[in-house]
Amino acid sequence: MPDMASKHTFQTPRGTRDFYPEDMAIRRYIESVWREVSINHGFEEIEGPMFEHLDLYKQKSGEGIVNELFSFTRAGGKTQYALRPEFTPTLARMYAARAKQLSKPTKWFVIPNHFRAERPQRGRLREFMQWNADYVGIPEVGTFVADADIEIISVTIGIMKKFGFTPKQIRIKLGHRKSVEDRLLRLGVPDVHIESSLLLLDARQKLETSKYVNEAKLLEWSKDAIDWFHPENRTIIRLDDDLDSLDLPKSEIDSMKHKRQERGDLQGELIRAGFGEWCEFDSMIIRGLAYYTGTVFEVHEASGKERAIAGGGRYDHLIELCGGPPTPAVGIAMGDVVLRLVLDDHDLLGPDRVSVPHPDVFVISLGDEDSDIKLKKIVSDLRSENHHIRHTYKATRKLKKLLGEAEGLGSRLVIILDEKLAEGEVTIKDMKQGSQEQVRLNDLRREISERLNRA
């Protein structure tokens, strides 16, 4: 027998969670919304390993992520692995391995666990679930940029709607990595500092102003650049804003108009698709990961009080870096941690949406040992018919108490075995309607199935 051990080691590891049944119901609910809406939008589900070779992350994701990895080797082995901190490198590896056979576009979604070895805080844990949807490769029809971006934005809005959010509660914020890079270069930021500058821009809202300025100076930014990207100097343009009416220099407005055309009229397509009221361009949207190359987006609660609910963008070089052919791609990821906080804030996890599974039938024996034996047989028979059947494990034979237990579990029907059992009869009680009926024990299977199929 193993030794008795002190109690203190048996805690949930820091930054991870235990899911007891009520919490698990919420997790399954979130997963089911992610899955259903993704499938309805024509995405196919995949999965990969929980860990990858460490090099896949080291070489693909930039420094932003490498410090946050749980990495390990097998005892006696040399190969270095890391728990997956995100899914995109796995997706790129999987796509590259089958690029020739896969259709264009390939639309995949996945609902993996991820792991980050950072300090746990509100909205950030060391283990979390995350939905990813990716659109990979250029189809024969459609302007790639707009169509691919819109499909990803569309499935994301579909998910938000399905959760019960309104456009007033949620903002889909759009940015463009390329135009920020161009801007940095035009403002004189040296080429070698562009990547680090993007990381600084992504983090700037969380920094104190003095820290932002100091970091920018270290990256050899001009005063103009520091002013332009100053955290207080944020521009948000609603999708239905008329650009000409904005309080901005004409050169800026012209540049915006030009950019909108370059992007394959993303704005016009989003408005036509009915997403105008959900979306806005926001100069703060950069995304920290090094592999983004074009449009980037984040989903935020409208008041801005939590971290981003979701984030993603174009990553046109990653498939090639993983050994595949040059393949543009766009994807989004939504974790469960911030999402749960926001769903809770908006009362969107109530019993009308989320609950543990309710029994179809609760079986009660009020009789003698014979009826207890019959109970077991009935329970077993009805379970073979794929019904969800429960019974009490309590000693009580009080009908009222047992009906209370059935009600507490939310059971639809109750079968009562009482003295009538001797005549081959049992009672079926409908808990919603309050009605009850005697039926022959021999007909019980059929009677139950009929009632349960009646919606």
Place this chain on the structure above:
Amino acid sequence: MPDMASKHTFQTPRGTRDFYPEDMAIRRYIESVWREVSINHGFEEIEGPMFEHLDLYKQKSGEGIVNELFSFTRAGGKTQYALRPEFTPTLARMYAARAKQLSKPTKWFVIPNHFRAERPQRGRLREFMQWNADYVGIPEVGTFVADADIEIISVTIGIMKKFGFTPKQIRIKLGHRKSVEDRLLRLGVPDVHIESSLLLLDARQKLETSKYVNEAKLLEWSKDAIDWFHPENRTIIRLDDDLDSLDLPKSEIDSMKHKRQERGDLQGELIRAGFGEWCEFDSMIIRGLAYYTGTVFEVHEASGKERAIAGGGRYDHLIELCGGPPTPAVGIAMGDVVLRLVLDDHDLLGPDRVSVPHPDVFVISLGDEDSDIKLKKIVSDLRSENHHIRHTYKATRKLKKLLGEAEGLGSRLVIILDEKLAEGEVTIKDMKQGSQEQVRLNDLRREISERLNRA
């Protein structure tokens, strides 16, 4: 931008799997059977972290498992973690943490990933999915041993049936850890060697005879003990065998009868519950893990050609070792790796059981740019109604080719936008019946919903 890297690092880590959509459909199918049957049997779903403190495994599971762990620390941290190799320690920890509030019995199931750092081989991978069902705590009614064991065996058989197995294809093999321990002691095996002796017994079938004998001698077994447990000396007793008719010494038969009574008439209960034809007692069934204390069981393909499909047993001390009150418990675990091999062998993964999700509607545009724009709107509208909608990404406008694509995807309905669109009409084609009808574009949502709801 990250550096270009050589291709060789971007392989799936050894012993793990990539799940492309067709494979993922099988995985989801297996999970859905596990989940549905567990819920129908009154088990509630939980989950825990993907890793635990290393000590939880070190101190609870015996040496058999410690060598197979992937363990790690956080960079700069001292706490040692390990990827979970099994779920029972997590379950015991979670139960112990809430033992006072939880009902008796608590019936939980979970479908986690697990990780073992061993050499991958047929039926054994480094990452795998595993269903676990556990019955924890003594209820007010029912003989605990028989009732708890039977509930676990019952949900297991329910799962096997749901997968389509017959009793001829599957054996539920039962053993008893206590009676093996008693036997070892009676045959003179020293107390200090009992735990190691059980490990040897669990492994003996895979050992060469000479190795078995040598190992047994190292554990100070008598010649009688070596003969009694010799791998060739296997006893299998079908549940419906009459003990008195068996070709065994009378003292053995009496001892068996006595044990059957001790175990709360497990045999009688199993036969009454209709499980007689699935079950047998098998002297080879020991289970390797140190925490088992009573009945142990394994599920095998009848020909015995693969490893065990599932295994479990009583573990009456583990909750207490994890800081909870003394609580008897019984559980079972079924991994997906051997299961898939056996399902495949028995042709139980055909398209009648497993498939990727089929679209409800495939939308085809044969017209001009206007009909392409209308297509996007229709696709988007119908997706808002929670239907699964697809369309082509190919340049072709040939109806026959596009209908072929719809058929290949298994779409139920097809909407065709052709020259009639100018008059506000579209065609709905039912792919099963081959029939087609013109409907008003304005009525399309309703027409589609009606057709899809018609089962």
